[in-house]
Amino acid sequence: MLLSLVWGVHWVVVKEGLKYFPPLTYAVLRIGTGLLTLVAILAPTRNLRRPPREDLPIILSVALLQIAAGILIMNFALQAVPAGRSSVLVYTMPLWVAVLLWVGFRAAPRRGELVGLALGVVGILILVNPSVIDWASPPEVIGTVALILDAVLWALATIHIRRHAWRTSPLALQPWMLLTALVPVVVAAALFEPGAQVHWGIGAVLVILYSGPLATAFAYWASQSITRSLGPVSSAMGFLATPIVGLVAGAGILGEKLGPADIAGFGLVLLGIGAATLVPARGRGAIVEEPIPA
Numbered sequence: 001m002l003l004s005l006v007w008g009v010h011w012v013v014v015k016e017g018l019k020y021f022p023p024l025t026y027a028v029l030r031i032g033t034g035l036l037t038l039v040a041i042l043a044p045t046r047n048l049r050r051p052p053r054e055d056l057p058i059i060l061s062v063a064l065l066q067i068a069a070g071i072l073i074m075n076f077a078l079q080a081v082p083a084g085r086s087s088v089l090v091y092t093m094p095l096w097v098a099v100l101l102w103v104g105f106r107a108a109p110r111r112g113e114l115v116g117l118a119l120g121v122v123g124i125l126i127l128v129n130p131s132v133i134d135w136a137s138p139p140e141v142i143g144t145v146a147l148i149l150d151a152v153l154w155a156l157a158t159i160h161i162r163r164h165a166w167r168t169s170p171l172a173l174q175p176w177m178l179l180t181a182l183v184p185v186v187v188a189a190a191l192f193e194p195g196a197q198v199h200w201g202i203g204a205v206l207v208i209l210y211s212g213p214l215a216t217a218f219a220y221w222a223s224q225s226i227t228r229s230l231g232p233v234s235s236a237m238g239f240l241a242t243p244i245v246g247l248v249a250g251a252g253i254l255g256e257k258l259g260p261a262d263i264a265g266f267g268l269v270l271l272g273i274g275a276a277t278l279v280p281a282r283g284r285g286a287i288v289e290e291p292i293p294a
Contacts, residue, residue, distance in 0.1 A: 001241065003222045008245020010215040011083040012253050014074060017207035023075035024189035025196040026211075030071060031185060033212025034220075035178040041217075042175065051168055051176050058164045059173060063180035065157040067220070072185065073150040077143035082256045085127065087246025088266050089147040094273045095120040096155035104159075116276025123268030124148070132261045161224070170224035174217070240273060 017026055042048040051059060070090075077086055095117055101107040109117065126132065127144075134140050166173075189196070198204070247266060250256040258266075 003219060003226065004241035005245055006215055006219055008087065008242045009249050010211065010219075011078070011087045011246040012249040013207055013210050013215070015078050015083045015250075015254060016203070017211060018075065018079055020199045020201070020204035020207060022193050022196045022198075023072070023079065024185065024193045025198060026075055027068075027071045027185045028182070028189050029208050030211040030216055031067065031178055031182045033208055034216030035175060035182060037213040037217040038175045038178065038221075042172070047172060048175060049172065051173055054165070054167045055173055058160060058166065059176050059180055061157050061160045061164075063177045064184070065153045067177060067181035067216075068184050069153050070150055071181075072188070073146045077147050077150075079143070080137070080139035081133075081143040081147065082250055083254060084247040084250030084256050084258070084266075085132075085262065086143075086147055087243040087250075088269050089124070089127065089144065090151050090154070091240075091243040091273065092120055092124060092148065092269055093151040093154045093158065094276050096152045097158055098276050100152075100155055100159060113276045116272040116274070118272070119268045119275060120272030123265045123270075123272060126261055126265035126268065129261065132259070132265065171221050174221050177220070178216070240270060243270065 014026075020026075021029065039048060074086070074090075081089075098109050098113045098117055102109055133144055243266075247258070251258055
């Protein structure tokens, strides 16, 4: 529940943080402070070691698909898309896991998964209809599509996470994942945001302290550890609280208005995710063994 609270509120934190930082610079500071936090924790205990070669594929997968791409998409999309709606769109990830397992691994969906997919697709269609988003606004349209793409990328990484034979613990690999993710983000910031304007103050510092050490260093490690220990059903249902927290935080803190179409779309997506995840495990390809960081 703590992790769902951290990630759910973080959608609002990022929305506010973009008032202080350009999106690429914000991503660098978030990943960088998260990395420094982990190094400070692991180095004194001599647990900061070079990862084994067998874990390099999972480091690259998580670093590039979940962390780098996910954070960049989040930062750019939240400039135009409400925080609450963004959290729900990204949390359609379990539905995309079902689709990818079906298409890529011929793991035919069970009845609950098919019901979940149907409900989720209808919910997504409601959330992108012209009464909910402004199709005349390219930033809002692109941001909405990018958030759905983010869910697909995280679904790909999730499948890899579940099928990878881990040689090292998630905690030991987190610094290397963040370091790998930091490289392309720093390059992008250097190319597209040279001399970026940052509005430093107590608000900016609090945002970075929340986004880096808490929502990145702690949250990525905690999500993997909880999922590996509890299994698919308990963890997936537990993490369903995250988009609900995101919706409540967006409405309560930012004053984001929820219309009937929003509520209907959100409800169908959440019901779809619940139906898709409340199925017996199918070995290492089961839905959903790894949640989405935010």
